[in-house]
Amino acid sequence: MTEPKSERNTEKIVTDILQTIEREREREIVSRRFGLFDRKETLEQIGELLGITRERVRQLEKAVVIRLKMQAEEGNVPHVKNLQIELIDHLKNTTKVARIKDLTQQFVEKPSRIEHARVAFIASLCADLVVVDENDTFYQVTGLKSEHDEKQLKARVDQVLTAVKDIGKPTTIAAIAKQAKITDEKHVEGLARASKHIATLNGRWGLTKWPMVNPKNIRDKIYVILYENGKHLHFNEIAKAIQESGFKRNDVTVQAIHNELIKDKRFVLVGRGIYALKEWGFKKGTVADTITDVLKKAGAPLHRDDIVREVLKSRYVKETTILLNLQGKPQFKRVAKATYTVAEQ
Secondary structure (H helix, E strand, C coil): CCCCHHHCCHHHHHHHHHCCCCCHHHHHHHHHHHCCCCCCCCHHHHHHHHCCCHHHHHHHHHHHHHHHHHHHHCCCCCCHHHHHHHHHHHHHHCCCEEEHHHHHHHHCCCCCHHHHHHHHHHHHCCCCEEEECCCCCECCEEEECCCCCHHHHHHHHHHHHHHHHHHCCCECHHHHHHHHCCCCHHHHHHHHHHECCEEEECCEEEECCCCCCCCCCHHHHHHHHHHHHCCCEEHHHHHHHHHCCCCCCCCCCHHHHHHHHHHCCCEEEEECCEEEEHHHCCCCCCHHHHHHHHHHHHCCCEEHHHHHHHHCCCCECCHHHHHHHHHHCCCEEEEECCEEEECCC
């Protein structure tokens, strides 16, 4: 029976497991290397503390974990078998492979760095699970051994990464699965989350260097907000949307948003404090510039009502603002009642 998260005492669990290790030095090494009660320590740090070489620390750590894993499989290590059943059931019903960080959130009421380390330690003792340690390419993940060993798991992640690169733009997990020729979309999601080169945002997946899935600065976040809304917004609305989003570092000021909107060529001022994306067909310029473009495109004088209607397609201003520009700017000439053209230079 699955134990409720609120009742799962991981400190007691790992303490009970460590008590099965006879030698205190080996218990110390495992505890410090995994960071079960404090921060993780390096081989050098532990070697210096215990008066042995870093290589000896590595050898002892590996030997103890292998021994514990064998004993756990025989049912001689407390808690591990039951926890392995829970972890396997969860993985089978979800993505078959998962980041340890995500598993910790599923199995522990108050996830933390130490809880994360404890879940990783327990997973490493489960004979039916495979664990990939974190490096520059992979997050720390665990997966079903029935699906893939460590080498195969890494190869599958690379397969998914190649599919994302081949697609070449933010897309869905379904599209990535099809490109990678893997039928289980949930499994593909788990594999994608294992890679440090793949990111996701609001259902879009892509390379971490792509702003639409991994916005790193204010300008990228503005772009995502405008893109997702699909329409022009006032800079106050953009700031509010970012502050209410799930972006990292979303505590931006309205002034900072306004400053970045002015600087970036991707954004076009289309009204008083209102901005749109240039890729939607908007051009930078004043209301007078827009009126000039409308008249030149028409190739003939236009009635003011027609001018107003055309300008309002690309500028979100009051009609009176357009009329004041028509009547007050020297580049426009009235050629008949309420009818205007561009004045000769």
